[in-house]
Amino acid sequence: MRRSDRIVRLTRELMDHPGEPLSLTDMAQRFISAKSSISEDLAIIRSVMESDGEGTLHTHVGATGGVIYQVSLSDDRAASFVDEVKESLEQDDRILPGGYLYMTDLLGKPQMLRIAxxxxxxxxxxxxxxxxxxxxTKGIPLAVMTAQYLNCPFVVARRDHKWSEGSSVSTNYVSGSEKRIQTMSLSKRSIHEGARVLIIDDFMKAGGTVKGMTGLINEFSAQVVGTGVFMETAEPSDKLVDQYVSLLSLTEVDESARKIMIKPGNYFSMMEGTIHV
Amino acid sequence: MRRSDRIVRLTRELMDHPGEPLSLTDMAQRFISAKSSISEDLAIIRSVMESDGEGTLHTHVGATGGVIYQVSLSDDRAASFVDEVKESLEQDDRILPGGYLYMTDLLGKPQMLRIAxxxxxxxxxxxxxxxxxxxxTKGIPLAVMTAQYLNCPFVVARRDHKWSEGSSVSTNYVSGSEKRIQTMSLSKRSIHEGARVLIIDDFMKAGGTVKGMTGLINEFSAQVVGTGVFMETAEPSDKLVDQYVSLLSLTEVDESARKIMIKPGNYFSMMEGTIHV
Structure with a gap:
């Protein structure tokens, strides 16, 4: 096989299986190539990905040798994404009665979801x-895309218990901003004891829903290792959740003045001090 | 830029933007390369994708020249996917009280969703x-993945009207198997007049829900151009929907004998006679 053909195939396989260990032996057989050639090509791919801030490859050599493509995104691309979303969301025709913000269309665009x-x-x-x-419902597409890049399964807590989920664990929680008691339930089969759970949601005001999810996870003897929200509201600043990452922060919706103000979330300050790949 | 580096970048850009027109001029500038070199590389990529049944590239040459990566999947990979799903779903511990089948975990695996x-x-x-x-709720991840590969936005009809959706259009429909009247609603902003709508859902029994979605789309003066379901039930064989594509067909759930039988859906017979890329 020509090197250029093999590089197309390897890049495609890695892009199509982010976070998943791929065996060098398998690839050598499929692409009828020596493992040493595959390793050389992977070095080229890793170098390009790293120099573009698009991620890295983790490789293990030896008999059980494998490679994992870990997705990343440069700070520049993240910043221009946040600018683009901010510009789109600050259009005044997005203000809904009651001072709410229409953002369903944005969370329905695959290009946006991929970057988030x-x-x-x-x-x-x-x-x-x-x-x-x-x-x-609205956090599901974000959870799907995040799970895809981390090569994890994802699970969806339901507002009601559904017959199609089998035995479930339910919990009540108080939505922080509206002080209303709500219920969510999760299939017993969906989370194993000791699981490391990442919570993803579209919107966080006081954090009552995220706190509810955390409570639910405790019922499974599992632990929450992180929480990410697409957008938080600046007020209340005192959230019910200690640690979370937000991509955007909604600082103001003024219905009478038709004004919306959005800032970058705490993502960027959280990234400082971490190792950039 | 070295050719091998450029091939990695081009393959990555195409894989990361399926269905999206990418400008040759932009790529030539970003990769500091002559357009003719980019075109040569794209020819290599197209040839590999086509020979592997992984899709094709549509290119237009000239000043406004661009390229679109159209995703595909070989019949072999589709068939082995269906076999794998069948084997997983026929395990008897999936039978829920009432003869229902637990398949939430499967629809929560990114690798599965990508292939579907x-x-x-x-x-x-x-x-x-x-x-x-x-x-x-459960069709959302499938809709996200399908929309991603077609480079379309996706919209989610809600069971209730939500304040976060703005003005909505609601419709009542009769769920075909249970003969219960249900409601679904869709934000007025979400679908434009004349839109060409692809319906995607996880499960179809008699087809009442899909028929309800079709009715809703008519209210928007838009048209349904296709319907795809992950799994249909063999009974009732007389569906409320004329044309649809199913990936799998559930032929039997015998609760007392602990037996589940699944067959490939009509996808494979629908593919016959179409042009394979």
């Missing part, structure tokens, strides 16, 4: 989550 | 959908 998913994957990969949790 | 999404993208790309529709 990469940002979450980049910051949480070091926490080694093995399952991503969200609650229905 | 590619199968839907492959079969529906020729219908030129410009939006993917599902109804909450």
């Amino acid at each position: 998913g990469k940002m979450f994957a980049r910051i949480f990969v070091e926490k080694e989550p093995n399952v991503v949790l969200t609650v229905e | 999404g590619k199968m839907f993208a492959r079969i529906f790309v020729e219908k030129e959908p410009n939006v993917v529709l599902t109804v909450e």
Whole structure:
């Protein structure tokens, strides 16, 4: 096989299986190439990915040798993504009655979700989550994309108990901003004891829903290793959740003045001091 | 830039933007390369993708020249995916009280969703959908993945009207198997007049829910160009929906004998006679 053909195939396999260990022996057989040639090509791919801030390859040599593509995103791309989202969301026709913000369309664009998913994957990969949790409905696409890049399964807590989920564990929680008691439930089969859970959601005001998810996870004798939200609100500044990562922060929706103000979330300050790949 | 480095970058950009037109001029500038070199590399990539059944590249030359990576999946990979899913789903501990089948875990695995999404993208790309529709909750991840490969936005019909969706259109429909009247609603902002809508869902029994979604789309003066479901039930064989594509067909759940039987869906017969890329 020509080197250029092999590089296309290797790049494709890695991009199509982020976070997943791929065997060098398997690839050598499939691509009818020496392992040493595969290793040389992987070195080229790693160098390109790293210099572009698009991630890195972790390789183990030897008989059980394998390679994992760990997705990343440069700070520049993350910053321009946040700028783009901010510009789109600050359009005044997004203000809904009651001072709410329409952002469903944005969370329905695969290009946007891919970048948000990469940002979450980049910051949480070091926490080694093995399952991503969200609650229905609007956080699901973000959870799917994040799980994809981390190569984890994802699970969805339901607002009601569903027959299709089998035996479930339910919990009540108080939504922090509205002080309303709500219920969420999660199939008993969905999370194993000792699981390392990453919570992903679209929006966080006081943090009551995330606190509810944390309580639910405790019922499974599992632990929450991180929480990521697409957008938090600046107020209340005192959240019910200690640690979380937000991509954006909604600082103001003024219904009468038709004004929306959005700032970058704490993602960027969280990234400072971490090792950039 | 070395050719090998450029091939890594081009393959990565294409894989990361399936279905999206990418400008040759932009790529030539970003990769500091002549357009003719980029074109040569794209020819290599196309040839590899086509020979592996992983898709093709559509290119336009000239001043506004661009390239689109259209995702596909070989029949072999589709068939082995269906075999794998069948084997996993036929395990008797999946039978829930009432003869239901637990498959939430499977629809929570990114690797599975990617392949299902590619199968839907492959079969529906020729219908030129410009939006993917599902109804909450379990079809959402499938809709996300399919939309990703088709480079469409996706929208989610809600069971109730939500304040965060703004003005919505609601419709009542009769779920075919249970004969219960249900409601679904969709934000007025989410679908434009004349849109070409692809419906994606996880499970179809009699087809009442899909029929409900079709009715909703008619309210928007838009048209349904295709319907894809992950799994249909063999009974009732007379569905409320004329045309649909299923990846799998559930032929039997025998609760007392602890037996589940699954067959490939009509996807494979639908693919016959179509042009394979």
